Amino acid sequence: MVDKDILQVNYVSFKYNEESNDVLKDVSFSVRNGEWLAIVGHNGSGKSTLAKILTGILFPSKGKVSFREFDLNEDTIWDIRKKVGMVFQNPDNQFVGSTVNDDIAFGLENNGIHRDEMLKRIEFAVKQVKMEDYLESEPHQLSGGQKQRVAIAGVIALHPQLIILDEATSMLDPKGREEVIETIWKLKKDLNLTVLSITHDLEEAARADRMIVMKEGVIFAEGTPREIFKLDEELVSIGLDIPFPVKLSKELAKKGISLSKNHVTEEELIEELWTLGLKN
Numbered sequence: 001m002v003d004k005d006i007l008q009v010n011y012v013s014f015k016y017n018e019e020s021n022d023v024l025k026d027v028s029f030s031v032r033n034g035e036w037l038a039i040v041g042h043n044g045s046g047k048s049t050l051a052k053i054l055t056g057i058l059f060p061s062k063g064k065v066s067f068r069e070f071d072l073n074e075d076t077i078w079d080i081r082k083k084v085g086m087v088f089q090n091p092d093n094q095f096v097g098s099t100v101n102d103d104i105a106f107g108l109e110n111n112g113i114h115r116d117e118m119l120k121r122i123e124f125a126v127k128q129v130k131m132e133d134y135l136e137s138e139p140h141q142l143s144g145g146q147k148q149r150v151a152i153a154g155v156i157a158l159h160p161q162l163i164i165l166d167e168a169t170s171m172l173d174p175k176g177r178e179e180v181i182e183t184i185w186k187l188k189k190d191l192n193l194t195v196l197s198i199t200h201d202l203e204e205a206a207r208a209d210r211m212i213v214m215k216e217g218v219i220f221a222e223g224t225p226r227e228i229f230k231l232d233e234e235l236v237s238i239g240l241d242i243p244f245p246v247k248l249s250k251e252l253a254k255k256g257i258s259l260s261k262n263h264v265t266e267e268e269l270i271e272e273l274w275t276l277g278l279k280n
């Protein structure tokens with residue numbers, strides 16, 4: 001394992017039962033300290049199975065997963081779970097407290113954090129996700145995006161070494177999705193968090209530092225979002241939808257409006273379109 005790797009997946013294969021085929025086949029990759037790695041793939045490509053293996057809900061049939069110097073197994077899983085924060089798909093299933101404050105406090109109490117430290121951590125965490133005005137709000141008063149931001153606050157209050165987001169934006173409306181993606185991006189930048197997001201949403205993945213594309217249980221491609229989106233029709237052929245800014249950059253190029261590069265996020269694209277407008 002390279003020193004800067006937080007998580008390493010080595011030749012992992014998995015089958016649900018003896019008679020069936022492998023649904024993950026020799027999957028190897030690592031998550032580097034401080035990066036945001038997004039794993040994407042169409043339905044059935046093996047993302048959920050991989051997420052369950054990374055969180056110790058399932059164990060590989062072959063190969064191994066290591067968190068820093070520890071191999072993930074039945075003996076180490078509880079210690080490793082204390083260092084890895086998880087945010088899941090359904091915002092309603094993750095809210096355990098009767099208010100935002102209680103919800104974040106719950107996780108801290110479970111981890112034996114004493115009261116003074118707890119108050120400091122809650123204050124810091126809600127600010128990071130811009131939910132400081134909602135401390136006394138109850139779950140039903142919050143949107144899906146706000147609930148996911150509270151879930152993220154609960155995770156960062158525990159000072160994890162890695163956050164895994166398993167389809168954390170897939171049940172949200174576009175506004176909620178954008179809020180959560182922005183929050184992850186900001187936390188990564190401000191707190192140097194290491195993030196692994198598992199998603200079918202390529203617009204979310206476009207914000208990551210690096211992407212892995214899964215197809216039928218194997219790694220189909222690995223690279224920066226810009227490198228991955230160059231695959232273009234190959235991604236479409238495996239059921240993935242190219243993000244809008246990538247499509248628009250391409251169409252503009254066809255019409256002779258050449259941009260400095262193929263933009264992968266809306267922010268980048270708007271920034272350049274804006275300067276083009278000023279020039280003309």
Ligand SMILES: Nc1ncnc2c1ncn2[C@@H]1O[C@H](COP(=O)(O)OP(=O)(O)OP(=O)(O)O)[C@@H](O)[C@H]1O
Nearest residue numbers: 016017023041042043044045046047048049050200
């Ligand atoms: N409990 C199970 N028992 C048997 N086969 C399963 C089980 N869960 C998933 N599979 C199979 O494993 C393969 C990978 O499924 P998985 O759910 O990991 O993919 P996915 O990319 O997460 O897709 P989705 O987004 O639809 O969950 C599929 O062929 C699926 O049918």
